[in-house]
Amino acid sequence: MSRGLGVLVVGAGHYGSVHADALARAAGVRLAGVVDDDARRAHRLAGHHDVPAWTDLDVAIEQSGADVAAVVVPTVHHADVAAHALRGGLHVVVEKPVCLDMADVHRLDAEALRQGKVIDVISQRRFQAGIYAAKQAVDAGVLGRVTSAQCDTSVWRDATYFTESPWRGDPARGGGNLFNHGMHALDLLLWFLGDAQEVAGWRSASRVPGVAVEELLVATLRFDEVLATLHASLVSFPGNRMRLTVTGERGTLDLDGGDATLVHLDAVTGEVVRRSWPSADPDTALRAQYEDLVHVVAGVRSPRVGLAAGARTVLTASALLTSAARGGSPVEVETPALGGRPTVVTGAAATSAPL
Template sequence: MQIPGQTVPEAPDRLRVAVVGTGNIARFHVEALQSMPDDAALTAAADVDPDNLAVFTDRYGIPQRFGDMDRMLREVQPDLVHLCTPPGMHHGQVKACLAAGASALVEKPPALSLAEVEEMADAEGAQGPWFATLFQHRFGSGARRVRALADAGELGRPLVAVCHTHWFRDQAYFDVPWRGRWDTEGGGPTMGHGIHQMDLLLALLGDWTEVSATARRQARSMETEDVSIGHISFANGAVATVVNSVLSPREESYIRIDFERATVELRHLYGYGDDNWTITPAPGFEEQVNAAWEAGESGTNSGHSAQIAHVVSALRAKEPPPVTSADSLRTMRLVAGIYASAAQHRTIIPGELRRGTRFYERMHGGGSPW
């Protein structure tokens, strides 16, 4: 519906953008979009809860509101739709957006299984529309600086890494009916919490080649795991340990990569700035490494705004937006690999997680692995 007294801004050279889902996470998307008014025109929002929708659109001055996403797609014809809905809805909603000619930016995890993500990727057009996943930790200047220095050879080869998501969620958190369930969340902390850190690790280290993992329910009453631990090998020769926990009273998100010429560390919780990164040069490389580090990119935190600015810029240039479907599949394949390894008590390689196999179709392999 059109809100009285408001009009959709004329924006022939801007993207027409809509938001689906008006819960807490949607505000980060909207505030990011409204910080770039010359590039994106936020024209509509949709939600099945009319009260939440009304409060949200009034708060942010969004001109049109809809109780039905399909109707919104027909009437608004947006260029880009931000999907801020539960994971179980992403698959169908992304495909509907793509069929309507709109690119989609979806919150993590992008879907409940590799099968669903590949179906979403198959629905993309060669020249668009596309879908991208919100993995904003890739876009803070600290991560971009590390990747640039690694690509330039300033740090030497990556050798050893750790990637730890130590968070705390009490039992009441998982007593919410849709949490901690395979059919609505797709998994536990491996899928819904540590996926951000693992995606950043993959963005820094590249393709993984094998994983060996353990997953358990240690303390919470839920269908899925509450902790997982994995050992990962990478195509470049690096090895890493990964921990995904919701049982850790002292919360921390931590990545450490030991390169030949320096150790790079990131300590934060839900987002980082430049001050959360440290670098420790190896003996004999202090001057070279410190100079390269100081000259690197700086000034951008890892919030939604950082990635959304890149998404809008790419779509205005008619290019695939980051994080692409291929990037999303690589990260989701690692998640599936951890679950497959933990359930079968053996090492998994990416090629095993293909169409028609158990853990391709469902993260839990069709059974109750724990």
């Protein structure tokens, strides 16, 4: 078996299984083992992949020979587990959303700098081939001056979505439509457009008794030179829809799932040009993010996502929910500073600041 970059999956729930499957198929990495405080769950997932299992993270770090910890525990525990792994000498990749508040983000940033380790955030849609190709085209200016964007991320979830996993309905534990389901779409919107300066949101409460989170959010976002809308829903039958349209003075980009279509005027001839890129599914894209991590850890390139981008998405989502709680009053979005430098990103061709 090839050694590769050893990744220890911390958290053996549903998403831990998704990460383990991706690692088992990715080039240049290996699944070094599984950690979970539930021994039966840890051994079940580890046994499926014929790797060791542990219930103690310190023991796993010592015995696994891992280089990286993939933190796939409930969001409320992300910061503690990631900081623990960093102190143990591992690089860290954290499932989205990276944390629930900026205090934890700053704590992770400081620990990563102190230990000299990489910290990255999962956002695999950036690694879907069609989306990435479209991003490069937009960065090259084929749309001209970007003026607007519309983002729709809609799924259908019945009441069991909350009753079977009560944390999903508790914002203090990382639950919520936007913080779970909507984060990938919001991350793409910010990746294409840069930092949102001001947002306004409206929400409808869950139909499930005792659930405190929103099931539908409709919002507007104001960027430096761009206006955008966001629709995030758990009650859109049959669901499974993720669409992003970015419009400029010389063209329009449409993302549907991972497929991309770009129609624009040629800068020289003025003729209409139509380009399209099919894309891989999100699971394949997760594998691609792990394969890219090999080069990030080696210092060959900066993370395509990184802690700064993860923080921006959390801050924007928090501002949207604050606005919705205030009946749609506009809220300015804070710009974080990490590693002693600001993470300001402006313009439609912005990319995430490397850490």
